[in-house]
Amino acid sequence: MAKLLNVRINESKEITLQNVWQAKKNLASHINKTPLIFSPKLSNLTNSEVYLKYEHLHESRSFKMRGAFNAISNLSPAQKSRGVTTFSTGNHGFAVALAAKKLGIRAVICVSKHVPRAKIEKIKSLGAELEIYGDGQDDAEQRCYELVKEKGLTVIPPFDHPEVIAGQGTIALEILEELPDVNCVIGGLSGGGLLSGIGLVMKTTNPDIKVIGLSMEKGAAMFESLKRGKPVTVREEPTLADSLLGGIGEKNQYTFKMVQQFVDQSILVEEEAIKKGMAYLYKEHNIVVEGAAAIGIGAILNNAVSLEENTKNVIIISGCNVDLDAHANAIEAYL
Numbered sequence: 001m002a003k004l005l006n007v008r009i010n011e012s013k014e015i016t017l018q019n020v021w022q023a024k025k026n027l028a029s030h031i032n033k034t035p036l037i038f039s040p041k042l043s044n045l046t047n048s049e050v051y052l053k054y055e056h057l058h059e060s061r062s063f064k065m066r067g068a069f070n071a072i073s074n075l076s077p078a079q080k081s082r083g084v085t086t087f088s089t090g091n092h093g094f095a096v097a098l099a100a101k102k103l104g105i106r107a108v109i110c111v112s113k114h115v116p117r118a119k120i121e122k123i124k125s126l127g128a129e130l131e132i133y134g135d136g137q138d139d140a141e142q143r144c145y146e147l148v149k150e151k152g153l154t155v156i157p158p159f160d161h162p163e164v165i166a167g168q169g170t171i172a173l174e175i176l177e178e179l180p181d182v183n184c185v186i187g188g189l190s191g192g193g194l195l196s197g198i199g200l201v202m203k204t205t206n207p208d209i210k211v212i213g214l215s216m217e218k219g220a221a222m223f224e225s226l227k228r229g230k231p232v233t234v235r236e237e238p239t240l241a242d243s244l245l246g247g248i249g250e251k252n253q254y255t256f257k258m259v260q261q262f263v264d265q266s267i268l269v270e271e272e273a274i275k276k277g278m279a280y281l282y283k284e285h286n287i288v289v290e291g292a293a294a295i296g297i298g299a300i301l302n303n304a305v306s307l308e309e310n311t312k313n314v315i316i317i318s319g320c321n322v323d324l325d326a327h328a329n330a331i332e333a334y335l
């Protein structure tokens with residue numbers, strides 16, 4: 001394992017706005033632009049303009065398709081012929097499976113035992129092979145690197161990879177196109193690929209644009225790592241925002257530094273607020289989204305985040321891979 005991590009270190013390079021534009025080119029004919037929706041009620045509530053970026057509308061049901069497709073489409077023909085593998089709490093695995101299917105290559109997805117059944121069924125339905133292993137993302141990651149040695153597969157990591165980060169950054173290009181005077185972007189923060197990509201684009205374009213990262217109260221590895229000034233491991237606990245679980249990697253190469261540099265605030269959000277956010281999006285916007293995607297709305301409703309008056313704010317609605325039963329249970333108390 002240590003040996004393989006060194007390979008990643010040697011490959012390390014700087015990620016620039018150019019990489020994000022290249023990613024936009026790679027994705028252009030395969031991945032649809034997502035809508036930016038004005039929310040009159042949230043705008044009234046906050047005395048500001050609030051827009052929702054509907055990243056749950058991708059075919060893969062989350063923004064992860066952007067990074068996964070960009071990384072896979074950049075592989076050499078030899079790598080493509082051997083296939084890809086990844087470790088993931090679900091959405092990235094789903095995205096890798098779908099991207100590999102579109103490109104006609106083999107995919108093996110390693111996941112931990114805690115990944116919801118619905119996500120596992122989805123990955124299988126895409127024809128990907130599945131390896132269920134261990135208690136957390138770190139165990140799944142270890143299995144993934146064994147497969148590299150055993151079968152010559154290429155790992156597509158969920159966040160700490162230049163092309164994955166550049167792919168997620170294309171979200172920011174779309175936002176700027178529609179809302180060039182955006183003041184603040186708010187999104188879920190886990191491994192940090194999403195906000196590294198968005199932060200890179202926003203801060204390069206205008207350093208005054210604020211970027212805010214939100215995580216669940218328990219098991220927020222990036223939050224703890226930022227606090228301690230180095231990547232640390234935290235214990236995973238069940239949460240409605242299961243897509244925000246997982247470590248950031250002790251040998252994190254990119255996202256930890258990029259989040260340090262580009263994310264202005266990292267904030268923890270209570271489980272009840274996440275439920276409220278899911279209920280609000282269901283009632284007011286008629287959408288069913290997973291906990292991780294509702295965390296921004298929950299944070300606003302619970303005053304964990306306060307928007308500056310008369311500013312333009314974008315909240316990333318990141319995905320909708322959720323069991324309908326789990327969704328109904330979560331929102332019941334707030335309907």
Ligand SMILES: *Cc1c(COP(=O)(O)O)cnc(C)c1O
Binds near residue numbers: 192195290318
């Ligand atoms: C992966 C994911 C996130 C967090 O993205 P990171 O790049 O890991 O910080 C947020 N929401 C959803 C739905 C996700 O799948």
